[in-house]
Amino acid sequence: MSDTAYARTPRTVPTRSRDRASWDRAAVHAVLDSAWVCHLGFVADGAPVVLPTIYARVGDALYLHGSTGSRPLRGAGADEGLPVCVTVTLVDGIVLAKSAFNHSVNYRSVVAHGTAFQVTDPDELATALDALVDQAVPGRSADARPANAKEAAATAVVRLDLDEVSLKSRTGGVNDDEDDLPLPHWSGVVPVRTVYAAPEPHPSTTGPVPGYLADFVAGELPC
């Protein structure tokens, strides 16, 4: 990897729409930092399995969360590791064209291939657990009781180093065929956004919504 871009490999260079692909490190990180749920793929008994999982990015590593009892993580020992594919997708808009064929989606999606290893170092595990909480709500880890020894032992985290990774995206307006433009159908883009509603406190929480949380809820992100 260079400082500014991930190396291209056969499986990170798409066979089509190559102009929508990027290996730019900052662009990849920007997408990863805009979400907190990924889809984790692995192979079990020869068949593919895809499960939603929370994650955090720390530098050039992704940390993925799971209980020690969960299926994929049992296979991700500290030594041998588990081959995985981690995909993070943000949907930005629905592109409605005059023709069914030219309908499309505005999106950004990062796909990372590699081998995930279970995190066993206590300091790294503590860092990862804080990062997992802060990835969803920045600043949250400072406003929660950290895991005690029993809880840390019951929490499995795996690390995937970002190495073989790419971004695909589509942006912009609709691409109608010239011949279709006179058709009467509505054509354009419907933007899609994720928003947060007012926090719903537990009865034991009587104070105001903390600043970091108010800031978070006031923002919005692509889906």
Added chain:
Amino acid sequence: MSDTAYARTPRTVPTRSRDRASWDRAAVHAVLDSAWVCHLGFVADGAPVVLPTIYARVGDALYLHGSTGSRPLRGAGADEGLPVCVTVTLVDGIVLAKSAFNHSVNYRSVVAHGTAFQVTDPDELATALDALVDQAVPGRSADARPANAKEAAATAVVRLDLDEVSLKSRTGGVNDDEDDLPLPHWSGVVPVRTVYAAPEPHPSTTGPVPGYLADFVAGELPC
């Protein structure tokens, strides 16, 4: 499969949090009908690959869209098929607990295992293409030019019959430990929703926003 529930199999019965799992047909369909982007997993050269893909549900089948040039669909011939895992995830809320350990996510996720086959029957392909457009924006297929022969030939669709499928979900409030309740940290749930912004018409579109589209944009869905 019974009329009301999908059969349980070793890979659709989770090894943990089994109380969060369901095989109810209507519940599975309700989640599938609330989204239009899935994550498609397959195995390529022995390694897992996960790609975002649009889909539509028609009865007990999922149709997945892809160009004939795309990697997974080349392997999904009409005869041999491609083993896949299709996962649809809706994020409903972020659960912030007094302890980092009890943080959680409110979500609904359907995971379907099986073999995808390329759709070759022209009538079924036409039905699937309409369904793919209508899955994103209900009613849209009637307001677009259908695919002509050249476009249909350039569009690959695969079908996955819903057979080995399950739903996992978490709902409700935060589950704080009794000992943690006196802690000063904010505790509760932040709801997450997907919303649509005002449609942005192409310059060639001069009429008003059609009724089906106005209704769609006025709605909102979990992410």
